[in-house]
Amino acid sequence: MPKVLIIGAGLSGLTSAFALKDSEYEVEILEARPRLGGRIFTKEVNSCQLELGATWFGPQHTSLMALINQLEIPFKTQENGSEAIYDFRPKGNLERFQIPNQGSSTFKFKSGSSSLINTLFQKQTGKVHFNEIVKSISYSDTFTVETEQNQFEADYLILTIPLQLIADTIEFEPGLPQSFQNLLSNTHTWMSDSIKFSVAFNSDFWKNDRYIGTLMSAQQIVQEMYDHSDKDREQNALVGFLNAGYSELSEENRKERLSNQLRDTFNQKAFDIKAYADVNWRNEAFIIHKQAKALIPHQNNGNPKLREGFFENCLYFSASETAGQTPGYMDGAVHRGMEVAELLLKKLG
Ligand SMILES: Cc1cc2nc3c(=O)[nH]c(=O)nc-3n(C[C@H](O)[C@H](O)[C@H](O)COP(=O)(O)OP(=O)(O)OC[C@H]3O[C@@H](n4cnc5c(N)ncnc54)[C@H](O)[C@@H]3O)c2cc1C
Structure with a gap:
């Protein structure tokens, strides 16, 4: 069974995991935080639901709306x-x-933005490894991903880490083209x-x-x-x-x-x-590096070059900011998460 490793258990990563759940891929997810959701974070304090990350969406967010309707989330x-x-x-x-x-x-x-995350988590079938901070990725026919404590192998990689953070914190072997590294460094992470x-x-x-x-x-x-x-x-x-x-x-x-x-x-x-x-x-x-340079809101969000595959189309970038539709928003994360899953499903023929 070919193995897909998804880096990041935010909306994009969990959407891909959900879309791949009935396929012949074995899916695993590495998440740096001890919790799901990334930039989606509903915190329960004294029986109150406090929304501290993404909150609002609209009928124009068609990929998100389709997923919400499919999962019947109020x-x-x-x-x-x-x-x-x-x-x-x-x-x-x-x-x-x-x-x-x-x-x-x-x-x-109705029950907080984390209701979407929790439902996706329950419906997907991949194992989520929490507290695994990815440091380096190397490729030679297959991937070796090193975290602070462990090493993981995979045939395909979906990388949902915010792009500027990738440029600032992840090492690639062989290295990514310099022009692409520059693009990652200059892509704003929405709401960071x-x-x-x-x-x-x-x-x-x-x-x-x-x-x-x-x-x-x-x-x-x-x-x-x-x-x-x-x-x-x-x-x-x-x-x-x-x-x-x-x-x-x-x-x-x-x-x-x-x-x-x-x-x-x-x-x-x-x-x-x-x-x-x-x-x-x-x-x-896990959203932006402390020394990251300041960028203009939405700078390079949705740039088509961010959707190119690397290492013989076995690695795709998939943070919301890569999306061809509403990049930076929840809708972008769902749109791109689905798109990348479909690209991998096509490989199975
Ligand atoms: C305060 C705030 C308000 C917002 N409001 C809205 C809104 O109202 N409407 C809207 O549509 N959008 C809003 N957004 C944007 C929305 O949250 C994002 O578009 C969406 O959640 C991004 O999902 P993602 O999966 O692409 O990225 P993320 O949610 O950032 O997920 C990436 C995941 O990767 C993990 N990660 C990072 N580094 C590593 C590493 N080295 N190793 C392993 N894992 C790692 C992170 O912990 C995270 O879980 C808001 C965002 C914020 C912060």
Whole structure:
């Protein structure tokens, strides 16, 4: 049985594993983290579901929608209300503005984005090895993949590690062409610069007269915020992005600043935070190297050269950013994960 090794148990890797499950390939997955999902991360804190990675998608994300429908994963519309608050402080005031009608809906998963990951994991049949950090890949008729502790052999490799991180951390023998290494170094990893937060309260004190949670600010710690309440779970929550200027603060400090901003904004004397978490993705391992050079958002995302096969078409790059459709997004990860699986299935004839 020919063996396929998938590096990375994020959305792309698990999609490929799912698509190969009934084939004649033996599939194994190496994952650096102790958890599944990569840039998809729903954290359970005090019985609240905090969304700390990818959250939203839309009807234009056709590959993702097809997979969600096939797996029957429930999703719902993101409610933003008709008015938002713009926080211009300290140079201006709090102001309300009308949210323009966007024409089409934005969706999110009813039980958190990790519900997609967990379902894929349950339905695929490959063995996942956690805490295996790939360091080097060598090829001579077959692949030898070295992690910090172990060595794995394979006939085919699907590499879903974010591309800039590959250029910064993985050694290839024989080496990849210099022009391709340069392309990897210059391909932006979507959202690797963001700080995502999620916070749950005992009440939804922010909801009143046409306003249900949407807030924007350029100077305050909360840069962008949306309602993330869930009636079924009796969860009153908000989710969004923090200003990157606060990235050097501790999570506890960011929580305090966020509380102060919300308390002032909504004239609350006191409120109880039931659960809070944020992830400063720029400081996370396994998404971007600490010394990685700054790139323009989406730089080189979807470049067709990223979809070329290497080592006699036995190695494919498959991070979302390689995709020919919506690169960088969950949809791109599914689109490319399926495409690479199909390329390998064709080899079986
Ligand atoms: C904060 C945030 C918000 C986002 N919001 C949205 C959104 O609302 N909508 C949307 O569509 N998309 C969003 N995205 C993007 C979306 O998360 C990604 O497009 C998608 O999850 C990428 O999946 P992937 O499998 O290609 O990569 P990843 O999820 O990065 O998976 C790669 C896997 O490889 C593993 N890995 C890395 N290095 C090694 C190594 N050396 N050895 C072994 N394993 C390794 C990682 O741990 C990871 O599990 C967001 C991303 C972030 C971070």
